[in-house]
Amino acid sequence: MNTDKRSTVMRYLLLTWVALLFVFPVVFMVVSSLxxxxxxxxxxxxxxxFLPVGDISLDNYSNAWDRVPIGRFVINSVVVTAITVILSLFLCSMAAFSFVFLEFRGKAVLLSVILATLIVPFETIAIPLLMVVNNLPWIGFDGFQMGWLDSYQVQIIPWVADGLTIFLFIQYFKDLPRELVEAARVDGASWFQVFYKIIVPLAGPCFATAAILKFLVMYNQYLWPLMTTQSEDYRPVMVGLQYFFQLDIAWGEIMAYLSIITVPVLAFYLSMQRAFIASIASTGVKG
Amino acid sequence: MKRAMNLMAAAILTASSSMVFAQTDLSLWYHGAGNDKEKSVLTGIINDFNGSQDDWKVNLAEFPQESYNESVVAAALSGKLPDILDVDGPLMPNWAWSKYLTPLEITDEDVKDFLPGTIGRYDGKIYSVGLWDAAVALFARKSVLEKHELRIPTLDKPWSLDEFNTAINTLKMDKDFEYPLDLGLAWKGEWYAYAFGPLLQSWGGDLMDVEKPTAEGVLNGDEAMAFGEWWQNLFTKKLVPGTSQDGADRETGFLDGKYAMQWNGNWAALAALEKFGDDLLFLPAPDMGKGPKIGAASWQFGVSGSSKNQKGANDFIRFAMQDKYLANFSNATGLIPATAAAAKMTENYKEGGKLSVFYALTDKQATKRAVTPAYNVATLEFEKALSDIANGADVADTLDAATDAINKDLEKNKNYK
Known part of the structure; x- marks a missing residue:
C-alpha cells in the first residue's frame, strides 16, 4: 500500500470513528426504545x-402514548416553536437591518444594550419575567383577561426577539454590498422595499441558520414553560419528559418518547440542512 | 307586557335554579402526572366526591413530580395557587411558613388512626395529611445470611451497630458479590436525607435542632462526627458503591447478585420478591445507638393559603381520608396505607401480606425529617456533605461547613419566625 492510499484509509477510519461517536447516542436511544x-x-x-437484540417490541411506544398525551405535547411544541421562529426571523432581521443601514440617534448605545443581553443567563431574569407576564393584559378568544400564564402567548412573545439572532443578522448584513442598497434608494425604493426586495433574498442562508438555532432553543424549552404552564393544554414536549420519572423509572418508555419527539427536530433540520451548511461556511457561525 | 313579564320571571327562575345547583369549582394540583395508577385512584375519589354533594366540584391538574415544586413556587409567586395541592411531607413546613399552605380544618380526632408520618404538623397545627407513606428496609437474602452464620435481625431485636458492621465486613469476604451492601448513591436529591438522615439520627445526631434552632452541635456534634467517620469508612473500605454508581446497577445490582444487601424502599419490594421469593428478607434498620430509625412522610394533601374555598378544600381532603380510598391507593401503587384498618383491606399489607412487614416498620421505626422551614436548605447541605465525605473530604471540616451553611440560612431568614 503506498503512502497516499494509507493516509486515505487512515482518514476514512478517523472520520468513521467520529461519525460513530455522534451516531451512537441516537442508535442507543432508538434501540433501547425497543x-x-x-x-x-x-x-x-x-x-x-447498540444492537436490536433480545426481547424486541414496540411496547414502550404504546406505553409511552398511554402515559403521556404525546400528540398534544408535540403539537404544543410545534405551534410555539413555529410561531416564535417566524416572528423572530421577521423582527430580528428588521432590527438588524435598522442597525446596519439606518442612522438614528442612540444607535450605538442601543446596540450595545442588545448585545449585552447575550451574557445574561435566562435563569437570572426568569422570576422578574414571570411577574411581568403575570400582570399583562390579553384579549383572546375568551375575551379580556389579566395575566398570560397557561397560554401559548406566554411561551412565544418573550422569545420573539433576542440579542443572538439580531447579532447573527447584523454580521451577515454587514457583508452585503452597500452599493445595492444605495442603488435601490437612488431608484426610489422605500427602506422597507430595500429590506424585503434586496436584503431578504440575499440573506437566505442566514435566515436558515437563525431559524434552526431558534428552533432548537424553542423546541428544547424547559424552565420557562415549567413555570408558566399549568395544564396539559399548553405543556410542551420537554416538560412532558418529566412524566416518566416516577419512583420506578420507565427507561424504555423514556427512550421511546425521546425517539418520537426527535422526529420533528430531524425533519426540520434535514429540510434546512443545505442552507444551514452554506450559512455556516459563509459566516463561520457555529451552533 | 304580561307576556314579557312572564318571560322575565321564567328567565330569573331558570337562572336562580341553575345557581342553586351549580357547584363551585375547586382546583387540585397533584404531582403524579404520568402515573396512570395514581391518576385512576385519584380520579375515582374526585368523581365520588363531586357526585356526593352539590356544593363543590374538584378539577384535577397533574404535574410531573420532578418539576412539581418549581411549578408550585412559580404559581405562588404569581398568586395563582390552586385550592388544594399536594406537598412532599418534609417540605410542608417551608410551604406553611411561606403561606403557600394554610392550616387544615382537620382535628387530631380525624387523624388519630393515621400513621404519624402521614400527618403534616407544623407550629402545633395540621397543615397536610397523606393517604399513604413509604418505608425503607435492608433487602437481604436468608440463604446468604445463613451461609455466613449471621443472625437474622427482627423488628424487636434489630442489628446493633457492631452486628451491622460485622455483617457487612463478613459479606465483603464473599467473592460472589462485588459489594456487601448497596446504599443507592446513584440516586441523588432527597434520597440522601430520606434514606441516610435517619441513620444519623440513630447515631444521635440530626440535620439540626429545630427548637433552638441551629445545626451547631447537632450536625457537627460528637455523634455526627462519629457517624461521618463511619460513613466514610464504608467507602474507603469499599463496603458500598460510591457516588459514581451506575444508575442501572442501582436498579438491578441486588437482583443480579452484585450486592449482598441493599438499602431500598418498599416501592422496589415487589420486583425483589418476584426474583427471590421466600428467600428475600426485609430487615429493619440497624440500631446505631439511639434506636433504629427509618424516614417517614411522603406526599400529603393541603389547602393553599390563597384559596377562597377553604371549606370545600377541607371537605375534599376529609372525604379522601376514608379507609377505602387509602386501600385503593395502596393496591394501585404498592405504597403503605395510612391506617391499620386500610392496611387490612389491601392485598400486600393485610396480615400475612407480602409487604406487611413495611407497615410494621413504618409503625415502629419511622422518624420524621427535621420539621422546619429550613429543611429545604438543610437537606441540600446534608446531601452535599455526605457526598463529599464519601469522596474523601475531611469529616469535621465538611460537617462544619454544612452546619455553617444551614445556620447562615437560618440567620438570613431570621430563624423562620
Missing part, C-alpha cells in the same frame, strides 16, 4: 446496548 427495562439496563454495560 427493549424492556430490565434488558435495557443489563445491556447498557456492553455493546449489546
Amino acid at each position: 427493549k424492556p427495562d430490565m434488558q435495557l439496563l443489563q445491556d447498557s454495560a456492553s455493546f449489546r446496548a
Whole structure:
C-alpha cells in the first residue's frame, strides 16, 4: 500500500470513528426504545446496548402514548416553536437591518444594550419575567383577561426577539454590498422595499441558520414553560419528559418518547440542512 | 307586557335554579402526572366526591413530580395557587411558613388512626395529611445470611451497630458479590436525607435542632462526627458503591447478585420478591445507638393559603381520608396505607401480606425529617456533605461547613419566625 492510499484509509477510519461517536447516542436511544427495562439496563454495560437484540417490541411506544398525551405535547411544541421562529426571523432581521443601514440617534448605545443581553443567563431574569407576564393584559378568544400564564402567548412573545439572532443578522448584513442598497434608494425604493426586495433574498442562508438555532432553543424549552404552564393544554414536549420519572423509572418508555419527539427536530433540520451548511461556511457561525 | 313579564320571571327562575345547583369549582394540583395508577385512584375519589354533594366540584391538574415544586413556587409567586395541592411531607413546613399552605380544618380526632408520618404538623397545627407513606428496609437474602452464620435481625431485636458492621465486613469476604451492601448513591436529591438522615439520627445526631434552632452541635456534634467517620469508612473500605454508581446497577445490582444487601424502599419490594421469593428478607434498620430509625412522610394533601374555598378544600381532603380510598391507593401503587384498618383491606399489607412487614416498620421505626422551614436548605447541605465525605473530604471540616451553611440560612431568614 503506498503512502497516499494509507493516509486515505487512515482518514476514512478517523472520520468513521467520529461519525460513530455522534451516531451512537441516537442508535442507543432508538434501540433501547425497543427493549424492556430490565434488558435495557443489563445491556447498557456492553455493546449489546447498540444492537436490536433480545426481547424486541414496540411496547414502550404504546406505553409511552398511554402515559403521556404525546400528540398534544408535540403539537404544543410545534405551534410555539413555529410561531416564535417566524416572528423572530421577521423582527430580528428588521432590527438588524435598522442597525446596519439606518442612522438614528442612540444607535450605538442601543446596540450595545442588545448585545449585552447575550451574557445574561435566562435563569437570572426568569422570576422578574414571570411577574411581568403575570400582570399583562390579553384579549383572546375568551375575551379580556389579566395575566398570560397557561397560554401559548406566554411561551412565544418573550422569545420573539433576542440579542443572538439580531447579532447573527447584523454580521451577515454587514457583508452585503452597500452599493445595492444605495442603488435601490437612488431608484426610489422605500427602506422597507430595500429590506424585503434586496436584503431578504440575499440573506437566505442566514435566515436558515437563525431559524434552526431558534428552533432548537424553542423546541428544547424547559424552565420557562415549567413555570408558566399549568395544564396539559399548553405543556410542551420537554416538560412532558418529566412524566416518566416516577419512583420506578420507565427507561424504555423514556427512550421511546425521546425517539418520537426527535422526529420533528430531524425533519426540520434535514429540510434546512443545505442552507444551514452554506450559512455556516459563509459566516463561520457555529451552533 | 304580561307576556314579557312572564318571560322575565321564567328567565330569573331558570337562572336562580341553575345557581342553586351549580357547584363551585375547586382546583387540585397533584404531582403524579404520568402515573396512570395514581391518576385512576385519584380520579375515582374526585368523581365520588363531586357526585356526593352539590356544593363543590374538584378539577384535577397533574404535574410531573420532578418539576412539581418549581411549578408550585412559580404559581405562588404569581398568586395563582390552586385550592388544594399536594406537598412532599418534609417540605410542608417551608410551604406553611411561606403561606403557600394554610392550616387544615382537620382535628387530631380525624387523624388519630393515621400513621404519624402521614400527618403534616407544623407550629402545633395540621397543615397536610397523606393517604399513604413509604418505608425503607435492608433487602437481604436468608440463604446468604445463613451461609455466613449471621443472625437474622427482627423488628424487636434489630442489628446493633457492631452486628451491622460485622455483617457487612463478613459479606465483603464473599467473592460472589462485588459489594456487601448497596446504599443507592446513584440516586441523588432527597434520597440522601430520606434514606441516610435517619441513620444519623440513630447515631444521635440530626440535620439540626429545630427548637433552638441551629445545626451547631447537632450536625457537627460528637455523634455526627462519629457517624461521618463511619460513613466514610464504608467507602474507603469499599463496603458500598460510591457516588459514581451506575444508575442501572442501582436498579438491578441486588437482583443480579452484585450486592449482598441493599438499602431500598418498599416501592422496589415487589420486583425483589418476584426474583427471590421466600428467600428475600426485609430487615429493619440497624440500631446505631439511639434506636433504629427509618424516614417517614411522603406526599400529603393541603389547602393553599390563597384559596377562597377553604371549606370545600377541607371537605375534599376529609372525604379522601376514608379507609377505602387509602386501600385503593395502596393496591394501585404498592405504597403503605395510612391506617391499620386500610392496611387490612389491601392485598400486600393485610396480615400475612407480602409487604406487611413495611407497615410494621413504618409503625415502629419511622422518624420524621427535621420539621422546619429550613429543611429545604438543610437537606441540600446534608446531601452535599455526605457526598463529599464519601469522596474523601475531611469529616469535621465538611460537617462544619454544612452546619455553617444551614445556620447562615437560618440567620438570613431570621430563624423562620
